[in-house]
Amino acid sequence: MNVLLIGSGGREHALAWKLKQSPLLGKLYAIPGSDALAGLAARPAIGAEDFEKICAFCSETKIDLVVVGPEAPLAKGITDFLTRRGIRVFGPSQKGAMLEASKQFAKEFMDRNSIPTASFTVLYSADFAREKIKENKKYPVVIKADGLAAGKGVRICCSEAEALAAVDDFMEKRIFGSSGSKVVLEEFLAGTEASVMALVDGETYLMLPVSRDHKRLQDGNKGPNTGGMGAVCPVQLPAADLEIIEKEVLARFVEGVKKERLGFRGLIYAGIMLTMDGPKLLEFNVRFGDPETQAIMPVLKSDLLPLLAACADGKLAGRELELTGETCVSVVAAAAGYPENPEKDRPITGLYNPLPGVQVFHAGTAQKDGGYVTAGGRVLSVSASAKDLGAARQRAYAALAKINFEGMQYRKDIGL
Incomplete structure (x- = not known):
């Protein structure tokens, strides 16, 4: 099976490392790839968002499966573009990718599908945002840029001054460009975080081992938010919490994407907060987490390639995962x-x-x-x-x- 991997980061390096172990793998390619990936995959000189050239390359080299790593090409519709041309893709449709590309879309999806999450308000202008913040009496609060921000568009604000500064950065200074054209003001949830990822084929899901990310820059969870400074896998959760996550988050997610016809055959990442009131969903990502993937792949004994292919084909039912035990x-x-x-x-x-x-x-x-x-x-x-x-x-x-x-x-x- 010839595979094209889209992406260039640590997540893609880990995926390539794991895919390379599959006896089913023919040739592995990476676009754009990286110098380090060159030892595992051939790198055609094509950009990750040049869909026309990617499509032509897939035809020329008889690619059997495209695996999309990062969120940006998904949000721009790479899956739709390639699948319309008969190319098999692991990764959700552009509609499905909105679950990560828009915090507003994701929160409203959670509400529509009764997925437990923090209360929220969408703020469409800087003036309205400042008004709502001045009305707020309870801190901390969370302010999120609506669009993609490379994992850095979330601020936990412990005072009115910090909240107003976040609004200024996101909506006035536009440090994340159009991603800050609106923001989500959200209830702060206290507890312990867990990263729950599952393969989804549009009809069912297969959960990967739970991991834990460390997002703050410095020891003791201090300093600014980052894309992630490390991860551990597997993480053991209480059985009661795991049951709620499966029934009230993952199962309802799958039912929601079916009902709303979001076209989801890929990876869903549910950022979970284990609160005193039970697990609650912080956010969705629509691709493998980074750095969690670098901790998950080494403990996955199962061959990854047939799982991704089954997912893309809508044939995940009955598949199981085997772990190394480490x-x-x-x-x-x-x-x-x-x-x-x-x-x-x-x-x-x-x-x-x-x-x-x-x-x-x-x-x-x-x-x-x-x-x-x-x-x-x-x-x-x-x-x-x-x-x-x-x-x-x-x-x-x-x-x-x-x-x-x-x-x-x-x-x-x-x-x-």
């Missing part, structure tokens, strides 16, 4: 200045002799002068698997200690 801890190393202004072109050392049970997944790197340099905010993930969480943590941080670049920053409490 725990994986994945720690992100980020560039100096991340998340605002990451420093690039810093030489990276210590990449070439990873410890046993360790994988290094590249995100923001590029080859230069025979080595690698930093080329993005989140530079790489060190993923270590072991028989238990403590051993996996020890292995991950021992491996990370061998890697260095100027200004490297990472959290030391992933998995604690």
Whole structure:
């Protein structure tokens, strides 16, 4: 089976690493890919959003399955474009991708389908937003840019001043462009987060092992929100919480996409908050999480490729997952200045002799002068698997200690 992987980050590196293990795989290609991915997949010189050229490439090379990694091509309709031309795709339709591309659309979908979530108000103008904030007496509150913002469009505001500053940044300064043309003001939910991902074929779902992301930049969940600074998988949830998540989130999600004809054959990521009142849904993402994928793939014993193909074909029913029984801890190393202004072109050392049970997944790197340099905010993930969480943590941080670049920053409490 020839496979085309769309994307270039750490998530795609982990997916390529896993797909490469499949005995069903013929040739693997990546668009646009990365220098690090070149060892796993051929890289045609095509952009990830050049749908016409991607379609022509799929025809020329007899691609059997396109796997879409990032959210942006999904939101722009890559699945619709390719499937209309007879190409099989793992990834939701443009309508389905609205569940991530618009916070308003997602929250209203949750309400329509009785999925437990925080109360919310949609604010369509900066003046209206300021008015509602000044009426609010309870803090913290959450303010979310409506559109895509690379995981950085959420602010937890502990005061009126912070909330007004978020509105100014999103709606007046437009730090995320048109994604901030409207915002969602949301009730703050206290508790413990969990990342729940499931393969969905439009009729049923298959849940992946639960993982946990660490979104804040600094230890102790301090500092600004990031795209994610590390992850652990699997995470054991109380049986009662897991039952609610399956019945009231995943099952209702599948029924909702069927009823509303959203065309969803891909991966749904439910960001869950385990509150005192039970699990509640924070947000939907419509693709594999990053960095969670870098922690999930190493503990997945099952062949990923036939699962993705079955999903794209609407034939997921009866499929099961087999896990290795190990725990994986994945720690992100980020560039100096991340998340605002990451420093690039810093030489990276210590990449070439990873410890046993360790994988290094590249995100923001590029080859230069025979080595690698930093080329993005989140530079790489060190993923270590072991028989238990403590051993996996020890292995991950021992491996990370061998890697260095100027200004490297990472959290030391992933998995604690």
